[in-house]
Amino acid sequence: MTKIGLEIHCQLTKLESKLFCPCKADYREFEPNTNICPVCMGIPGSLPLLNKKAVEKATLIAMALDCKTPNKIAFFRKNYFYPDLPKNFQITQLNAYGNTSIGWEGKISVEDKEIKIRRIQLEEDPGRLIYEGATEKTKLTLVDYNRAGTPLVEIVTEPDFETPHQVREFLNILSDLLENLNVSDPGLEGAMRADANVSIEGGSKVEIKNIGSFHDLEKAVHFEITRQQSLAERKIEIIQETRHWDDGRKITVSARTKEEEAEYRYHLEADIPWVRINDNTKNQLRAQMPESISSKKERYVSKYGITSQVAGILSSDRYFSELFEKANNETNAKDIANMITTDIMGLLDTREKREMSKLEGDHISDLVEYIKSNKITRASAKLALDEVIKNGKQLSEIIEDLDLGHVSDEATLSDIITEVLDEEVKAVEDAKQNPDIVNFLVGKVMQKTHGKADPELTLTLLKKNLGL
C-alpha cells in the first residue's frame, strides 16, 4: 500500500514581528539583509524574547486541527551547520523529555478520510539561499537573512494519504483553514511550503523536498510513486533518502541519505523560560476563534437558502465570505451570494486586484436591489461593478455618470423598436412564422441601447408591433 505523509511549514504572516526579536515578520519588501538584528543573526551576547502572539496564533492552529494542547511549552536548540542559519542552531520545539510542542494528535477530514496530525510545533524560519541557475550546477549562492527568525508553524501528518490527489485536497483545505483563522496568508510567496514522504509496500521511506507549489507537490508525489513502483518491479532496492524536486525536468533527484534525528544534538534553549498556557488562556483563545468554514457553509445554506455549491465556494474564502457578510442585509442574501461568486470573484481574481478594490458591501446590496427593482439590467450591473471596484463611488452616481439606467420609458423604447423593425425587414417577416425570431429582435434592441433596455417591456412592445 502507498503511504504518503506531509510536513508543512506555514509562516504566521499576520504577526508584526519575528519570533524572538522586533524585526518585521513581513520581510518581503526589504532589500536583502536589511531586516535583521543581533538576535536573529545570533550575535553572541544577544538574547531572544519570545513573541507571545506567535504562541497564541500557533495554539489557535492546534485547536482548529483538533490537537491536544499543552499547559506549558519549552523551546529547544536544533544544531546544524548550513549557510541559511547564522546561529548554527534553529530554535524549535521537541516532543521529548516530558515536553510537548504546541499541539499533537490532531485530525482533519479530507474527502471522508481522516488524516491524523502527528504534531504541530512553533519554530523560527531560517534565512533564504538564492541559487544562480540550477541547484546542482550553480556557481554562486547568495544568502538573504531577512527571513531568518520569521515565526513558522510546522505541521506534521501521519502517513495517512494514499493518493497524490488526497494530498492536494488536504493542502487546499489546510490553506483555507489557516486563512480563515487569520493567522497566515498562504497566497504569499513562500508562506506555505510542504515536503512529502512517500513509501510503497516493502520499500523505505523517501522524502521529497524543495517543492515550489501545491500543484508541483502533487506531481512530485505522483512521480515518486511511479519511480518506486518501477524499481520494485525490477527488484531494485528502494533506499531511504532525501530527493529534490527538479522543477525544470519534472522529476525527483537524489539529494542525500537521511540524517538521523540524533545528529541534531537537541538541547533545551535555556535563554527562553518555560511558557505556561493555562486553561484561562485557552478558553480566551477558543472564544476568539472565528467561525469554522464548515459551520459557516451550513449557516449559509440553512439560514439563507444558498445552494450548497455556492455556500461552499463562499465560506472557504476568507476575503469573499467577509464581503458577503458585509453586503448581506438578510433580504437578498441569495442574490448577493450569487453575485459575488458569479461576477465579483472573476473581477477580483488576484491579490493585487483585491487590495486595490474600492468595492464595499453596500455597493453589492444596492446593486442587487437595483436589478430586482428593474432600475438596471444585469449587463449594465457588470459595467457598474467594474466602475465601483475602480473608484468606490456610490452606485446612483455611477449609473448617472455612465448613463446605465434602464431604458423602460415606453416612448423611447418604441422609437428604437421602430428603427430596428425598419432595418430588419427579413427577420420581421420570419418572426411572423417563427416566434423564436422575436428574441433575435430583442437582442437588436439591446444592442442599440447598450444592454439597457428593459427586456420584458421590449418583448411586450415588439410582439404588439408584430401583431403576435
Ligand SMILES: [Zn+2]
Ligand atoms: Zn531580528
